[in-house]
Amino acid sequence: RNFLQILGLTTLVTVVGGVGGFYYVTQKERHPGPQLPFDKEKKTVVVLGSGWGATSLLKHLDTEDYNVVVISPKNYFLFTPLLPSVAVGTLSTRSILQPTRYITRHKTRTVSVIEAEAKSVDPVAKTVTFTDNSEIQGEVSTTTLPYDYLVYAVGAEVQTFGIPGVREHACFMKELADAERMQRQFMDCLESAAFPGQSQQELDRLLHMVVVGGGPTGVELSGELHDFLEDDLKSWYPELAGKVRITLVEALPSVLPMFSKQLIDYTESTFKESKIEILTKTMVKEVKPKSVVLQNPDKSIVEVPCGMVVWAAGNTGRQVTRDLIAQLPTAQTNRRGIAVDGEIPSPVFCDVSSYSLVDHMRMDGTDGSIFAIGDCTATSYAPTAQVASQQGAYLARIFKQMARKEALVARKAELSATVNQITGEEEKKTVVSELASVEKQLTKLSKLRPFQYSHQGSLAYIGSDKAIADLPFMNGNVATGGVATFLFWRSAYLSTLFSLRNRVLVANDWLKVKIFGRDVSRDA
């Protein structure tokens, strides 16, 4: 009996403690305290973007050292790896967003968050011009802001290769609105197919979903569509679900070229079992309102009727990035994006230019005051969230180091100015010793550690509760796929989500879908 009493008491204390702790943490998050105001003496860092790179920088940046301004057309961070899950209703949209203000309000110094799109950057005048493109605008909707340092992290946009009809008739899978649009269109295809009197030919068309691009986005989305079909639509549209076809079109000889061969084979065989048709060496040439035009491996052209086309064929630089690159034609010659860390032509304007020139995210052709990270850059790294977030965290350390260096330089000047005026022997000794210590610290800080990417592995969900993973192990690689990898995929993404709030919402959505299934109502 004693044992049971102790066990009961321990359980009670643990539960009450856990709930209390959880409540305390969440309330602390909800009610951030006062922040230091902007300081005219500090330098201004303008951050363009609120994606992986920018958000990671904001999370790690010590704002005590700088005045920080964030400019982005989205006032939130989007956890892109789970976007395909939103497109089929496994997750609700809000679960994978983190408002930028939830991050900046917890910083030591006030961070200004501006919902606007950067239209141009002047690297000589060191200004950014931005516009509020939202539906409702105030009296001022375009303005220009000066910066001391600019962190350029605007990501990339969908690559259409100028293929006719893509912009007009295909859904993308890049932004939150894309996932919402795809969900609406998919359900519309089903409801239109359920409309009485459709011919067999029209039914086949409406129920044919084409995903273009066999990269991880296209593969994950196809897997998610398949799950929706199997787990839910079979129950609610029994007469139609069996007729839905998913086709994945890829121009290269295989899907997922970045994964190891055995995982490519595993994905292809899983898709075969799931009745997802993969067309490799096949290129989409045009997207029409009711069909896609394909070029087969033998170069023949066919027009395939379909209800929906999802375009996941990769990314390209944004217009604002192309305009910025065009201003520096000598240094910026890479068409893939911003080149960083080459020769700095006039290293005169800011302290950072006195650092060595390898891998510090500085935009080539500028005085070192523009840093570029993530998908907008042209580096040897893949355009992934992993890279962008590591670069953001790295840059935060660089800013810390620059601030420390600046403070030491100022202190050195102060000490040097006073040392000769001091008459007292003891006092002079103290100042000289501090001067020596400052100089020592400055020497230590004179070199910035270059960015080093640490690859944590590649993961992708392929549907049917299966995932694939290429994980670095010792000096090699472990390739694994299946249900256990799916559980690992879920736990990895759950722990990578931005906040406790996101984790709770996503876990809750997964549980909700397990119990009640996905919602099939169409938000018109």
Ligand code: FAD
């Ligand atoms: P983004 O995260 O795209 O952020 C760019 C930011 O800039 C956005 O906030 C945008 O609103 C803002 N912006 C745009 N234009 C302007 C402007 N003119 N002025 C100011 N701000 C602007 N990578 C992985 O490593 N693992 C994954 O599992 C994975 N899954 C993915 C799934 C999907 C569906 C997609 C689309 C991508 C996925 N990626 C994944 C890739 C990853 O999302 C990108 O590599 C990453 O987002 C790049 O970060 P970024 O900061 O450079 O750009």
Ligand code: NAI
């Ligand atoms: P991607 O560039 O990786 O793949 C696009 C694919 O579309 C390419 O294989 C290309 O050959 C194909 N394609 C292009 N034009 C075509 C056409 N006209 N017809 C047929 N096929 C065509 O793009 P994706 O998948 O959006 O990924 C972008 C980046 O995000 C990558 O770096 C990727 O690694 C990363 N990512 C990573 C994920 C993960 O790790 N789970 C998930 C999603 C994206």
